[in-house]
Amino acid sequence: MSVDVILGLQWGDEGKGKIVDSLATNYDFICRFQGGPNAGHTLIFDNKKYVLHTIPSGIFRENIKNIIGAGVVIDPVILGKEIANVEQEGVQVRKQLQISNRAHFILPTHRLLDKASEADKGKAKIGSTLKGIGPTYMDKTGRNGLRYGDLFAPGFREKYTKLKEKHLRLYKMYDEVDFDLKGEEDRWFESLENIKDIPHIDAEYILNRALKDQKDILAEGAQGTMLDIEYGTYPFVTSSNTTTSGVCSGLGIAPSQIKEVIGITKAYCTRVGSGPFPTELFDENGQKLQEIGHEFGATTGRSRRCGWLDLPQLNYSIMINGVTQLVITKLDVLSEFDPFMVGEEYIIDGQKTTDLPYDLEAQDIEVQYRAMEGWNKDITGVKKFEDLPENARNYVELIEEQTGVKASIVSNGPGRDQVIQKEALVES
Known part of the structure; x- marks a missing residue:
């Protein structure tokens, strides 16, 4: 019937795997459209942790087809290990997974x-x-x-x-x-x-025929918008299109087929590896975010650089992708910060702006922050948005106000069930 897209709005590691797994039962197909085993999508359920590098994150849901699209690059050694690990959990990977001939x-x-x-x-x-x-x-x-x-x-x-x-x-x-x-x-x-016994398919025909048959498809992105080869913090980027445009080339579907674009942002920012990061923290708050948020790369194990949420950067990503719904993850990590900060605008060459420069590294950027009151309360067990502390709700609503996009989901912990539905989800 339509294609919905889930992608990251920062530098990756936003929690896409968990959200894909959470929404997967609304769809007939879950499809990776770009990237490779440099991605690491983490899922936690039944007291176990799973990290997927190439296999789409719908693989643990029965009766859903998972497709590795033409835009993905495959290391058979890593994929083989992944398949073995998932099969150990009783998943019939060779029945649920297909790979595009063009990958x-x-x-x-x-x-x-x-x-x-x-x-x-x-x-x-x-x-x-x-x-x-x-x-x-x-x-x-x-x-x-x-x-x-x-x-x-x-x-x-x-x-x-x-x-x-x-x-x-x-x-x-x-x-x-x-x-x-x-x-x-x-x-x-x-x-x-x-x-080689994983079915090889002409995915573009499979998916377009599925759409004609009123099937629903979820396109799963890897990395994040700020690592896009065109619109990321070049040259500190990946080699593929991590944005909505990559869905069409990576899966062979038309732009007119895309309905919802679900953008995922952490309640703060992180980045792995080199490259510009305007709101990065070099003090005890940065270290505290890293420790509480367990900010270590799922693929490399490298510690993630941490900083406050950057609204100019977030609004840039929303614009580039045409985001229609927000998912805010790791809100629980901020429970121990009072106050905490939000980057609202930049000062570049003495001028205030909310526009992201094309070359962040070449600019001397001063970030102007807004202080937010914390809530000093564990929220990991909360099930309804209205049951969150007032200051936590205020923060989510500030993000909605500053971006002009409603948050449909707020994640308040790493587990599969630690998801708060705020607005109506995508239609099943």
Whole structure:
């Protein structure tokens, strides 16, 4: 019937996996449309923690098809491990998961080039996860890539060897790095045998026919808007379109099919790796946010930089994506802060503005803050919005007022059931 989109409005790690899992039962298909195993979507239920890097976050819900779209890049080693971990929980992954023929493979030599390139940058490194994402997308746009559908066609090994040899020629540009290419290749080909029974499909036809049959689709984004290759904090970005526009190219559906755009924001800000971050805290409040919020990367384990909510940045992301509903996560983390702050505007060259500069790093930005009264109360058990402390409600309502978008969901803890419905959810 329509395509709804869930994506992050900050620098990733907003809690998308949990929200996708929560809403999944409203849909027939959950589809990843971009990114790769640099993503880490965390789900917690039944006292267990699950981190998904490539598999869509609807996989734990029965009778829902999960599709890895053409915009995704796949490392078969990581995907194989993911499949095994999920199957251990009794999920019939090979019945619920499908992969687009057009999705590209990450080769071992993509990871080799990623590691060598990042080491070559020295202090100017961008904070790559070293998963080979960037080099894979470079081959994709350079028309050299190896796709999932190629695995089932003649000449796959020859195509692999040709691309590998190209990579090794490029590698000569760099200093040598520690990388067991033979061992990584052996694991890679072994993993291909493990995943090749996952159905390979022409996802664009499957999804468009499903829409004609009145089926509902949820498109799941990875990373966040500020890591978008076009509109993020370039060059400290990922290599794909993390915004709503990536849904159309990543899944092969028309813009007219998109209905709701559900944007997810934390109640504060975090960022992993290098790059500009206007509201970053370098004091005890930043450390406290990190500790209470357990702010460590699901993919890399790196500690996340923390700061107050940045309204100019949030409004920029809402504008770029056409957000129709907000989800505010980790509101509970602010329960121990009184007061806490919200970034309302920037001062750049002595001028006040709420516009985000195209190059945040090149600007000397002073953030103007508003102080908010805290609530000093544990809210992790609250089930209804009206039962939240007044100051917690005031904060949510301030975000709605300043962005012009209603919050449909407020998350008040990491668990699957720690979700407060504030407004009407997307229609099932």
